[in-house]
Amino acid sequence: MIIFGAWRAARELRLNAEFGAVYIPRVPANNQKESSVATMTSNCFSLARTALPAILLSVTVAALAACGSTAQQRIGFIPESVKLNEVDKLTRSWRSPTLTPANYTEIVVLPTTTPAFDAYGDLNEEQLSELRSLVTSKLAEAFATKLGAADGAAPRKFVIHAAITAIKPNNPMLNIAPQTQILKRGFGFASCEIYATDGESGPVIAAFMQTVDTQRFGTSKLSATGTAARAADEWAKEFRKMIAN
Structure with missing residues (x-):
């Protein structure tokens, strides 16, 4: 055994x-x-x-x-007849092949609007008003210098129309600890539609839409409207760059 x-x-x-x-x-x-x-x-x-x-x-x-954002859908602020081209995942634009910046002697920036219903989180009217004014002022700064109109050119207006189409406010309390920043739980975004016309009611000659996400680095994540405020500056610079090219 x-x-x-x-x-x-x-x-x-x-x-x-x-x-x-x-x-x-x-x-x-x-x-x-x-x-x-x-x-x-x-x-x-x-x-x-x-x-x-x-x-x-x-x-x-x-x-x-789940936390990542994508470009928001058009809400119709830019006329539907304008076919935008994809620049990157968050940006679309279009520029008329006949656009000649030097033809315009005056630049007009109309007041920015927030036309989308229930698309701005829990932001109140005062906060939205401040952001609308900021977008308008940033566009005015970006286009402070003329587009290069030739001396003696006939008066012609380059008119800019802008809308903030969506905002997801940041949640600052969730953006302090590094662990929650990695998961982007408190991050937001802001989206716009901007276009220019030949005269106030003339044809569209350029259009631009973009979503800007909250970034991990920087201070914009520490306030509810920080990302939207940063986006206002980026949108204005990008639109001016697009027109100048």
Whole structure:
């Protein structure tokens, strides 16, 4: 019996080694239940230890994907007849091939609007009014210098129409700790539609729309309207650059 038991244990050890298993010596019958529980517990901890990094990675990737924003849909502020071209994931624009900036002797920036209903989170009218004024002033600054009208050119107006079409306000309380910043839980965005016409009611000669996301670095994330305020400056500069090219 002893010889048979030793042969059996050796055989199990050889088979386990061949198949990469861990050899667990047999124990007397009265300890069999305790041994099985210990083995199952050990295996569970080993499995959890192996799977945990993959689970955490999957959760993180899913969270980041859910928090990312994409370019907002057009709301119709830019006339639908204007076919915008994709510049990048968050930007679309169009410039008339006949646009000649030097033909315009005057630049007019009309007051910015917020025409989209229920698209600005919990911002109140005072905050929206400040942002509208900011977009208007940033456009006026960007176009402070004339477009290069030739001396003696006939009077002609380059008129800019702008709208803030959507805002997701930042949540500053969630943007303090590095851990929550990585997941972007408190991050927002701001979107615009801007176009220019030849005269106040003339044909559209250029159009631009863009979404600006909250950035991890910088201070704009620390206020509800910080991203929208930063976006106002970026939109004005981008639109001027597009016209000048």
